[in-house]
Amino acid sequence: MKLFQRLLVAPAALGLMAPLAANADVSPVSTESDFSSEVIQARVDGLESQLGEVMAGQFSSSTKLSGKAAFITGYVDNNAATSSDEITFEYMYQLNLNTSFTGEDNLYTRIKSGNVGDASGTVGHFVDKGQGTYLSAANSNNNAVKVDKLWYQFPVGDSMTVWVGPKIENYYMLASAPSIYKPVTKQFALGGNGSAYGSSTSPGFGAAWTQEVEDPSAARWAVSANYSAKSGDNSAENKGLFGDDTESFVLTKVEYGSPRWQVSLATSFKEGWDNDGYYQSALATKSPNVAADSSMTAYAVRGYWRPETSGSVPEVQVGYDWATIDGAAAGEAEDTSGWMVGLGWKDLFIDGNRAGIALGSRQAATGLKSGGTVTSDPEEDNSVWEAYYTFKVNDGVSITPAIFGGSDLTNASGTVTDVDGAVLLTEFRF
Template sequence: MKLFQRLLVAPAALGLMAPMAANADITSVSNESEVIEARVDGVEAQLDEIQAGAFSSTTTMSGKAAFVTGYVDDDTETDSDKITFNYMYQLNMNSSFTGEDLLYTRIKTGNFDKGGRFADKGNGTYLSATKDGSADALKVDKIWYQFPVGDSLQVWVGPKIENYYMLASAPSIYKPITKQFALGGNASTYGSSTSPGFGAAYTQQVDDPSAGRFAVSVNYTGKGADDAKSGILDDDAKEMFLTKVEYGTPQWQVSAAFTSKTNGESYDGYYHTKAGETYSKDLTSIGLRAYWKPETSGSVPQVQVGYDVASVDDAAVGDPDEMSAWMVGLGWTDLFVDGNRAGVAFGSRQAATSYNGAGSDPAEDNTVWEAYYTFKVNDGVSITPAIFGGSDVEADGKDVNGAVVLTEFKF
């Protein structure tokens, strides 16, 4: 660093030599050298002050692109089995100002039609790789700031965040193809839509990294809190409060989460009634999760299970007042070939199990499933053929099935 600084100040030092040469008081080369050295040291000191007061951060960027080719066969829609070709593109920027904090920004785009075949939350064919409704527009998709308080507490705050990012650890280790199997079952407990929010997570410190430890996470997200109509913690806001308590090791974990959705938070995409309605009543939900993974990869799979049960406050007569969902996911790493992986999941999407008064949900006994195998071409490219399907998945009891080839480029 000193060499670099001297290279920077050398021109200034040379500029100082001319007036000194004309100075009659300097009669020897040794005296001139001492004066030059003193002035160079002075310039270095000033450079050190500038560097100490300058804005400093470390920013890294990564990203991925996904090509999706496939079809969905929906037995109630005309020409629903046509093959389509879509893309998603994502940039992740991570900035740190102290070495322990994080400013995360995600920029994302894609050309999946909102509500289209691979963006249909009602059918369960919404893909994890989908970016819907963007119409090729490059937008800030997520942005938040995260920082530690002491050794055990982590804090988040941001104008675009979801509740499952503000957790001590993820509730699921299963890697899904369709989003309905994300988070151990994408039901009503986890998976708030992108909103302003804040949260904190406490993690017990243990001397042995393989030992069990407790962790507690609490967070808030407010849909519409970024405009004047609702605001944060406002009576008219569509809010979601989540608390997760977990215990486990790097190999296994059990957790329970409690969620309260208030003031009109809809359940769009999570369950469907015989008429396909969504509702604006308050809701409380409990999500139970557990996972286990073997010590070595190979033929023994990782196991993920999830169960959600929810109730609607003050449900109107003829509306659903209770609902549930469950899933089981199996995952294999380094299956057959090092770097390749596979996954199989099945379960039941969230559906009404009870009505206030007369009523029943044709989707109450729905079943959904998926299976895939990922070929690792190299460190940056993978190809994943996958199949998926379901029965009685929506209000009219229709069946769906589909297949995709997902090609991902990571950089």
């Protein structure tokens, strides 16, 4: 932006300097030369004043634009009578705007569109949260362009970062990401997309403190805490940011590690939510509910390790989640748990290419409130997996063939069955 302004100022400056040079007296020193010098000086002062006005009107911020587009081609077969394994061709488009006003802060805006399923996310294999085939690259805005994320972050001192925004999720307000595994399906995001992480996009705020160390490769402590409210933009009675019936979400994370390895423990407290999360069994998502005024306390243990050099030795990511629910109705979940292990290979076979394999069990009910007709979760023994290889065509284009599947999962018709699928992702980054 400054270069653009200078290009505008330069011709104006040259235009003002030209008459100055024309009026300059190059004759030998005389009584008139002093007067000419005063005239020139006056004009120079005027030029400086005009330049000052131009500089005063320049933009007080700098904005960087980046983005990506994804072509999504593939199918899903869930072995149900109503299942369709037709191959579909869909898209996602995303723009990222990062604006700084001081050089240390950031106003982040994400704009998204896509046609993967309908706007509610209930139609389309690749936005199906129930059977775990929701892709990380998918978007179900039904071709509408929407502001998907919007928040502002700024430093406080040398060790603290603060976030606040009307559209943010809790895992963005952390000192560091809980997982280094790059997933194809969202169920493997965040080291296992369970109860502790992965809130819906909501109004929220948070802060993170990171211990200062002299050596950037040394281990350090970090603590994060944040609050989000799913009904924070709802002005109805008892809703809003802190209303009695608002779906609130408090998350804290304590971590210790270096850029190569990390262990962490997260604790979250949910109150008033009408479901537990996106990527869990059908029975586990029935609790808590607003009518019962129930609450949930969830925990997430994470750990990862990176090798010194990329290649044949993989990165390792592990995660385990469990939760307890207070206020569940008879036959609903009181306890849940799930786990995942992910392996990632950077620069496998060819520099720039990447491979990944993940497997685990999505969070399911391990304990039910007595008195109901349901005695166990049909998805208690569920298993899920994925595998992919990314070809880097150039710095902006990559192609990723992937396969994924699972067993004992609930499909769109409510039947517990097996699922398998394949997708070809072509991504353009700019």
